[in-house]
Amino acid sequence: MSEVFTLSPDRGTDAPRPGTPAPGRSTPATYAALDLGTNNCRLLVARPTAEGFRVIDAFSRIVRLGEGLSLTGRLGEAAIVRTIEALRICRDKMAARGVTRARTIATEACRSAENGAEFVNLVQERLGIDLEIVDRETEAHLAAAGVGELADRSALSIVMFDIGGGSSEIIWLRGGESSGGAGRVGAWESMRLGVVSLAEKFGGVDVTDETFAAMTAHVAEALAPFIAKVADETRCDRFHLLGTSGTVTTIAGVHLNLPRYDRRAVDGLWLGRAEVDGAVARLRSMSYAQRAANACIGHERADLVLAGCAILEAIREHFPAERLRIADRGLREGILSQMMREDGVGPHRRGRWR
Incomplete structure (x- = not known):
């Protein structure tokens, strides 16, 4: 591709x-x-x-x-x-x-x-x-439209999330072939926190284990309404997480040891539980200067990436999954797909970057 x-x-x-x-x-x-x-x-x-x-x-x-x-x-x-x-x-x-x-x-x-x-x-x-x-509902549905094509077509249940700067959307997708592979939104929640607001609240330059734990606990509280909404949902044996944001693409780049960020290597990448654990641990072990020097992070994200990891870890704790799929796509692709569908052009689904 x-x-x-x-x-x-x-x-x-x-x-x-x-x-x-x-x-x-x-x-x-x-x-x-x-x-x-x-x-x-x-x-x-x-x-x-x-x-x-x-x-x-x-x-x-x-x-x-x-x-x-x-x-x-x-x-x-x-x-x-x-x-x-x-x-x-x-x-x-x-x-x-x-x-x-x-x-x-x-x-x-x-x-x-x-x-x-x-x-x-x-x-x-x-x-x-x-x-x-x-509004937050529109944002959540646009994110699902932009990312949903990467969901495992055999999975009947997927948790999709978009970690933003000031808000983070989390969505329960009901998948399967009948949904066209993109998934149907079963429930959603927009948490009024993101990497910028979380880093401003707890600090993002020198993040101790205690600070990271406090950030994760703070996110867990914000997750509570979504957890209640999906309490009766069933997780199939192919249940997985599907994430989009600078946080997850950074984790993918660090896992792959990319000398510079490469979207083609990251978009659609599957990571196992241990691989995510390893990449997050590497990020947490880096100093601010090391994060800033990393080609997949840079100085503009160096003070934000651990806040993103805390959001991810809270999601993973409440929705444990063996697989996480990485998406370097999101709202923009959802907007394009929606406009083209309304105009009756294209195949009426989100296309690949060709």
Whole structure:
């Protein structure tokens, strides 16, 4: 499976708005999905194919929009400036690619911040991007749509999770061939915690065993409503976990000893229980400097990755499974799949990156 990322050069601020093809150019239907989270700003631009969709452009940048939000209740000025610049690049890429339909969503940071609506208005005024602040249920279902194709088609029960910066979604998927292999959402919960908020609460640079245990216990409390919802669900003999986020892709990269992150090696990787245990133990044994120097982590995630591991460990403790499948895909793919399905193009399912 190969990727096609033909990245175009950035254009000036006078570029056409998303959805406006360049003058004199006739382009096929081109879709864009933008996901602005608490930590990351991500964009995919794709065109439908007979098998799914083909990604023609992509962008991802850590912006930490939610930096300090758990302490102040507001989006900070520096974070807003960083995010506006990343969104400007996204806007110019969408314009350069002649995007004909786009959905641009914002999640927990904008949902929770006192000035979230004010920020959305600022983005519209400055960039012409209409950010949609989605609710937690929508976020959970989009994540399932984007990741569900990686579920074991023989499994009748799967716990899927998406560890975010300010919120983490956990979903019970009912699988099997009758579900098309993507799974049906049986229950879901959005925990109002993520790697950024957890690291701000407990610290992310020097994480002792006691701190890690406290973080894990804190997540376990937040899991309680979901645990109650699925108390009567049956786990089949092929029950497994399916995870998407920087946390699980980092764990995969560390497990594989990658000299630099490689999506093709990570997306769809199966890890056994002992392999996950080993990768988490390695991460916990690293100093902050060692985490920052690791090519699959970097200084931008070095203070967040152990908070993510604590979220993962709480999930694994309550939903023990012999297998974890890693997904380097998520909301953006779910958005693209949903738009194309609504327009009756493609095979009406999430496609592979070809």
